[in-house]
Amino acid sequence: MTTAPKLRNPVFCALDTPDLGIATSWAAKLADTVGGVKLGLEFFNAQGPKGVSEVMRASGLPLFLDLKFHDIPNTVSGAVKSVVPLKPFMINVHAIGGQAMMEAAARASRDAAETYMVDRPLLIGVTVLTSMDESDLNETGIVGAVFDQVRRLAELAKISGLDGVVCSPHEAEILRRDLGPNFKLITPGVRPAWAAANDQKRVMTPHDAVAAGADYVVIGRPITAAPDQAAAAKRIVMELAA
Numbered sequence: 001m002t003t004a005p006k007l008r009n010p011v012f013c014a015l016d017t018p019d020l021g022i023a024t025s026w027a028a029k030l031a032d033t034v035g036g037v038k039l040g041l042e043f044f045n046a047q048g049p050k051g052v053s054e055v056m057r058a059s060g061l062p063l064f065l066d067l068k069f070h071d072i073p074n075t076v077s078g079a080v081k082s083v084v085p086l087k088p089f090m091i092n093v094h095a096i097g098g099q100a101m102m103e104a105a106a107r108a109s110r111d112a113a114e115t116y117m118v119d120r121p122l123l124i125g126v127t128v129l130t131s132m133d134e135s136d137l138n139e140t141g142i143v144g145a146v147f148d149q150v151r152r153l154a155e156l157a158k159i160s161g162l163d164g165v166v167c168s169p170h171e172a173e174i175l176r177r178d179l180g181p182n183f184k185l186i187t188p189g190v191r192p193a194w195a196a197a198n199d200q201k202r203v204m205t206p207h208d209a210v211a212a213g214a215d216y217v218v219i220g221r222p223i224t225a226a227p228d229q230a231a232a233a234k235r236i237v238m239e240l241a242a
């Protein structure tokens with residue numbers, strides 16, 4: 001099976017809520033504007049696979065299922081096989097789990113897509129969480145600059161057969177240059193100039209993130225916390241096209 005088709009636009013809205021009613025209402029309101037929606041651990045741990053399917057039904061949009069698997073290869077392989085039938089457009093694992101784990105995940109996504117006769121989801125590696133700075137990283141025993149670790153993990157993800165990585169928009173330009181045009185770059189930490197930064201420390205506008213090489217931008221609160229979610233999403237998409 002091949003991967004899913006091109007999206008309407010690169011914006012994935014993060015539906016960060018544990019509440020099924022809220023998530024489905026956001027999803028329905030955004031159905032005609034954003035390129036896709038993202039559900040993460042907060043929603044999945046509260047609502048499970050059934051909740052995921054309901055949100056997908058409400059929006060009809062491609063889903064980034066952001067569960068960031070990180071375990072021994074056999075367990076990650078099983079986790080990937082368990083979510084492929086939900087038909088996500090994109091799933092992810094922590095690249096720090098290593099080459100054997102990422103290869104197992106890649107094999108599992110291919111095998112499960114064949115078994116269930118669905119499109120293979122894009123398999124993405126999380127590099128360094130954007131909430132971590134150099135001193136946080138050093139405390140875990142990883143010495144050196146954050147970007148060196150991001151680049152190391154992105155290269156490892158690529159040779160392990162992953163389709164791309166999650167990174168900061170500030171890292172996108174160099175990763176795009178080093179890893180080639182087909183390796184997907186997904187960037188959170190994106191804020192329109194008119195929105196609050198919230199707890200994101202180093203932000204970039206959606207337009208600049210895409211210009212720097214991001215394939216998909218993940219945007220949560222500037223849309224979900226807006227009084228009119230559809231209008232906020234539309235404004236972002238129009239600014240991207242300008």
Ligand code: C5P
Nearest residue numbers: 014016129130188189200218219220221
């Ligand atoms: O509301 P906001 O736009 O900050 O949401 C960003 C989304 O991207 C959240 O769901 C967050 O968990 C996710 N994310 C992030 N930084 C990462 C990885 C994921 O902000 N490094």
